[in-house]
Amino acid sequence: GGHLAGGKKAWLCYELPKSVKIGDLDSEAIKFYGFAHTAYDGTWKFGTAMSAIRVVCANTAAMAFSGAVSKWSTKHTKNAKNRIDEARKTLKLAYGYADTFEAEMNELLNGEFTKAQFEGMVKDLFPKTDSNDPAPFSRQQYAMIGLLESSPTIPDEIRYTRWGALNAVTEYEGWGRRFNDTERPVAEKRTEHALFGKGAEAGQKVYNYLAKV
Secondary structure (H helix, E strand, C coil): EEEEHHHCCCEEEEEEEEEEEECCCCCHHEEEEEEEEEEECCCCEEEEEEEEEEEECCCCEEEEEEEEEEECCCCCCCCCHHHHHHHHHHHHHHHHHHHHHHHHHHHHHCCCCCHHHHHHHHHCCCCCCCCCCCCCCCCHHHHHHHHHHCCCCCHHHHHCCCHHHHCCCCCCCHCCCCCCCCCCCCHHHHHHHHHHHHHHHHHHHHHHHHHHC
């Protein structure tokens, strides 16, 4: 656990006693974590957010699915029975999320996704900001394409699948994006970005896109 935003936000991580292997592949082992969080500045409600971590590269996928709850609020309570009820609710929702994640990601693994399709996706979802740039891709787009083609954490057997495409983007958002080390540590910025910020939004956009292909 720890604090973010200079102590304005607090979070506590716990590992769910459940792990899966997408496609039954050792390289695609997934662990599930809950992040209990609150904020003293009113920006977050007291609650829990679920996340899946790909063990081989520590990529974080914090996505929502139509068939499972990925975030929920938690009540502050001093009553022991109410605390137990809240814990039961949290575990039930967490396991439901894990089961849905496994099913949805296996669907992505079973779908071919070529380099040309990936290039089209990053152009659609992460468009160039400089319309006068003559290069075919932006620096961000090139970085994502490069990870798809050559990341050592994406085995060839999954590289050109929808699951491989998702991991190329989450790897970029988790480890390829640069953060300035100013008044807040880079590790803090990276954590907030991947779990609650634009990194999580990027993963969600890509999943929604791939689920419709």
